Amino acid sequence: GNSVTQMEGPVTLSEEAFLTINCTYTATGYPSLFWYVQYPGEGLQLLLKATKADDKGSNKGFEATYRKETTSFHLEKGSVQVSDSAVYFCALSQETSGSRLTFGEGTQLTVNP
C-alpha cells in the first residue's frame, strides 16, 4: 500500500535560518504529492502541491520538487519566520483511490526570534 515517511521532529530554528523537512513516499504509479500546514488549534491547509515528476510546488517562500527517482518531496524554505511555526504534513493521493490522502506523521516546526 501507499505510505509517506517524514523526518522526525520536532525541529527548532532561529528566525531567518534555512529549513529542510525530508519526505519520502512509497506508492504504485504516479501519485500527486502535497505539503499541508496546520497552525495551532486549526485544521489543515494546503501549502503546495506537485502532480507529476520534476514539478516544483511553491507558496509563501516554501518549495518542494517531485523527485520520482528518489521518491522524495522535501520541503525547503530559505529564511523562516516566527509565523512559520506550525506542524507540516507531507501527503500523497492517487485518483484511483478516490483521491484519498495518505499522510506522513507530521513535523513540528518552532521558529524562535
Added chain:
Amino acid sequence: NAGVTQTPKFRILKIGQSMTLQCAQDMNHNYMYWYRQDPGMGLKLIYYSVGAGITDKGEVPNGYNVSRSTTEYFPLRLELAAPSQTSVYFCASSYPARNEQFFGPGTRLTVL
C-alpha cells in the same frame, strides 16, 4: 462561502455513549472524507464518500458509521464510544480529480 464546517468543536463522552459529528460543505464537492488525528501522529482516514449515496471504508473504520444522503452533508456516527476514540476528527472535501482537499476546523472528542 463558509467552506467546510464541523460541529461541535469540543465534546466529552462517557464510555458506551453515542454521538454524531456533523460536517457540511458549501462548495458542491463530490468527494468528502473523515480523518482522525491522534497526538503526535498524522491523519488516518476513517471513511470517505465519492458522491451522495456512496461511502467506503478507509484505514480505521471500526467503531464508526457514515451516511451521505446529500452532496452537502457527511455525518460521522460513533456507536458505543471507547477511550481509544479520543482524538481530533477532521472532515474534508474535494472536487474529483482536483486532488486538493479542504479541511474543516476539527472536533476534539474525549471519551472518559
